[in-house]
Amino acid sequence: MSMFAKLALRAAEGRPARVGLIGAGKFGSMFLSQAWRVPGIHLVGVCDLSPARAQDAMRRVGWPDARFRVGSLEEAARTSATFVTEDTEALIASPFIDIVIDATGSPAAGIRHVLRACEHRKHIVMVNVEADALAGPLLARRAAEAGIIYSMASGDQPALIAELVDWARTIGLEVICAGKGTKYLPAYHQSTPDTVWGHYGFTEEQVAGGDFNPQMFNSFLDGTKSALEMAAVANACDLSPPDDGLAFPPCGVDDLPTVLRPAADGGILAKRGTVEVVSSLERDGRPVFRDLRWGVYAVFHAPTEYVRDCFAQYGLKTDASGRYAAMYKPYHLIGLELGTSVASIATRGEPTGATKDWRADVIAVAKRALAEGETLDGEGGFTVFGKVVPAETSLSLGAVPMGLAHGLILRNAVAEHRPIRWSDVTYDATHHAIGFRRDMEALFRTEMGLDPAGA
Structure with missing residues (x-):
């Protein structure tokens, strides 16, 4: 039975997965836009430092006021509504919550939320890659000891990369390299909140008219967010980071198997089984042909001549030898896809990617x-x-x-x-x-x- 069918069954039986969301920013808002549309998932509570801001976010993505005008988590659970609060401790401790989502982006808050989830035996989905990169290996151990599921967030690139890696290994293919795309030039490492908009090409009018956080946008541009995400992938997928940091090679989807193969075979990798981020810009600033700026990939290797021939027969793009090939997903929809993590935990008892070791x-x-x-x-x-x-x-x-x-x-x-x-x-x-x-x-x-x- 599919996850959706199992969710529909839970809805019919009156036992939906009861969810609490912490953080109503961009990722949380995208999840909010979909959460009330899925049978078998009941968003019982939303917690934010500013409940008014959370309510504004809910209205903006389509929630009618009647769905969150309730006085307690208990009332929300009983009426299929959603309670909005600023009390994170109460949300995690509530007997009316089964699964907690941390979408805060705060490393310190993320550690605290996971430890509270362990204490109260609540499964937790970590949108908060900042906390996972900081302390995920020990948090994962604490979660295992508590008997709860500690999961990556589907829709975010690390979880989607982990899915591709799992797919390749499950069909017997060695993963050579896995990662994502981004916009990168070496000068971006020195970018600051004062220079970030020029690199993105945003005008003063665009910035003034939108919800633009310069420090958040700059963390994507200066390489920090890519580093955090690749650390999470390495720790979840038994892969290694490059010895001296990410190289961000310019590379389109057709060239993934050629560029991201071992140096001994003509690629850039010092070793097999690593993570890397590819740039959508050539070093002179020109756009890369068929770039992967918004997507994820995994490069793998044909173990035999027969498998190499199968790659060719079914049109898989390979390097010149035919042995290295890649699978990729061109886009990710962040919070719109987060329900997959909730559904996987609720219906299969499985995470959508999970930190294991500290690599x-x-x-x-x-x-x-x-x-x-x-x-x-x-x-x-x-x-x-x-x-x-x-x-x-x-x-x-x-x-x-x-x-x-x-x-x-x-x-x-x-x-x-x-x-x-x-x-x-x-x-x-x-x-x-x-x-x-x-x-x-x-x-x-x-x-x-x-x-x-x-x-």
Whole structure:
């Protein structure tokens, strides 16, 4: 029976999957636009720092006021309506919620929400890739210990990449490389909220007339968001990041098998089984032919001559040898697709991609020469960008993870393009997110056999 058929059955039996959404921003709003249209899914609660903003978002995407004019989660559960609140703790603890969605984008909040979900035995869907890249390997362990499902968010690129990787491996193909597309030029690493709109080509009138957050948009442009997403994919799919960060090669869909194959066979990869992001721009700024800016891909290898011949017979684009081929999805619809994660948990008891091991980390790197006493301003800001590296490299460097590089004050100057280290900053070790991350570092340092003194 399909997931949709199982959802319809749950609806007919009066036992829908009861969902609580935390965060009514862009991703959350896109989910809101679809959630009330799907049988067998009941969005019992929506939580946001501003309930009024959440209600405005619900109206904007089509909800009639009557569907969220209720006084409690219990009333919402009983009447098929939705309660809007700012009380995250109450939402997660509620006996009327089965599945929690974290769509906040806050690393610290994400850690807190997962731990509360573990405490109250609620499955959780992590739209919050920032929290997953920061502490996902330990959060996943805590979720397993609690007996709950910790899932990537369908519609977001990491989950869609994980789906392609799983498909290839399930039919016996070795995954050589997997990732996504984006708009990239090397100069973008130095982009700031003051320069971001010029890189996107937005006019002042467009920015003034829309819901444009310069720091959020800049995190996509300066490479940070790509690094976070590729770390999540590596940690979920047993893949490795490049040793010195993403290369962002210009590459269209037809050239994926040629570019993203091992260097020994003419490609750019130092090893098999890695992640990479391809650029929709040539290095001189020209558009790449048939780019994959909005999509995801997996490159795989034919194990035998017979399989190579099958690739050719069915029109699969390959490299010149015929052995490397790619499958791709040209678009992703982020929150519009999020219901798939809810349905998979509710009907199959399975995540749509899930963090397993700590293979990749995203470290904070100075965008420019930083002076002693400066305060780091985090993702998409003026001071640092995120770079994905092997977890062992991060631990050996004693690097500050990108998810915590906000509000920390530099104890000394840091040169441009140099990683920020824990020894470079002052920090409060009792802060819950910092403490959790430092605990994860100590745990995996021991498991990896690294010198504790390197911390």
